Amino acid sequence: MLSVENLTLHYGQSQILHGISLTAEPGKVTAVTGTNGVGKTSLLKAIAGRHPYSGGSITLDGKPLDHLNAFQAGRAGIAYVPQGREVFPLMTVQENLETGFACLPKSEHKVPEHIFELFPILKDFLQRRGGDLSGGQQQQLAIARALIMKPRVLLLDEPTEGIQPNIIQQIGRVISQLRSQGDMAIILVEQYFDFMWGLADSFVAVTRGEVALSGKAGEIDREALLAKVSI
Numbered sequence: 420m421l422s423v424e425n426l427t428l429h430y431g432q433s434q435i436l437h438g439i440s441l442t443a444e445p446g447k448v449t450a451v452t453g454t455n456g457v458g459k460t461s462l463l464k465a466i467a468g469r470h471p472y473s474g475g476s477i478t479l480d481g482k483p484l485d486h487l488n489a490f491q492a493g494r495a496g497i498a499y500v501p502q503g504r505e506v507f508p509l510m511t512v513q514e515n516l517e518t519g520f521a522c523l524p525k526s527e528h529k530v531p532e533h534i535f536e537l538f539p540i541l542k543d544f545l546q547r548r549g550g551d552l553s554g555g556q557q558q559q560l561a562i563a564r565a566l567i568m569k570p571r572v573l574l575l576d577e578p579t580e581g582i583q584p585n586i587i588q589q590i591g592r593v594i595s596q597l598r599s600q601g602d603m604a605i606i607l608v609e610q611y612f613d614f615m616w617g618l619a620d621s622f623v624a625v626t627r628g629e630v631a632l633s634g635k636a637g638e639i640d641r642e643a644l645l646a647k648v649s650i
């Protein structure tokens with residue numbers, strides 16, 4: 420289980436996160452939501468070692484992930500699919516996927532077939548440049564690249580942003596499939612309310628760098644959550 424406790428984060432003098440706490444269990448989807456600029460991406464960046472946090476703690480199965488850099492966080496099993504996808508535009512799909520090998524031993528430098536079962540289009544486009552894919556295909560590539568690391572924690576930052584509805588549905592199915600494997604904790608940062616409402620096992624609404632509301636599916640009130648996201 421990933422556990423974030425009382426996390427604070429600054430950019431220079433400005434404090435963005437003011438003591439965020441959440442947990443993400445294997446085999447569950449934890450949705451983090453909130454309006455623009457409340458600190459959702461900053462939270463993921465702190466977990467992924469992309470930006471240092473100022474205080475609080477992050478642990479994975481009780482083991483502290485003390486201020487790791489991005490490579491160390493990857494080695495520890497944390498995969499991050501950034502907002503905007505960050506696909507390498509001049510590299511082929513195959514080469515983009517292979518960048519996921521960086522955190523794996525040499526013996527595991529092979530793209531597993533199940534990646535293409537999840538995202539069949541990538542097999543057809545292996546030699547196509549990343550920059551020539553549609554936004555939806557790039558999103559699939561970004562998720563596939565993260566999965567190659569065999570993560571224990573998958574961080575998804577607004578995977579539906581700017582994506583056409585049929586690909587959104589496919590991404591939803593993939594997230595459900597990954598959940599049902601039972602071994603990966605998935606943190607889904609998402610503003611598309613109905614998408615995350617239908618998918619997540621628990622919810623954390625963030626306002627101004629703090630947790631404003633949290634709870635499990637079936638227990639949390641839909642309208643109360645929606646109100647926090649629509650301010």
Ligand SMILES: Nc1ncnc2c1ncn2[C@@H]1O[C@H](COP(=O)(O)OP(=O)(O)OP(=O)(O)O)[C@@H](O)[C@H]1O
Nearest residue numbers: 430435453454455456457458459460461462502610
């Ligand atoms: N590198 C940075 N330097 C300074 N301020 C930053 C930096 N990155 C983000 N911020 C500021 O931190 C705040 C939180 O940004 P963040 O991207 O974490 O929010 P968010 O909830 O993910 O927003 P969005 O939904 O628009 O992506 C914003 O006010 C943003 O302008």
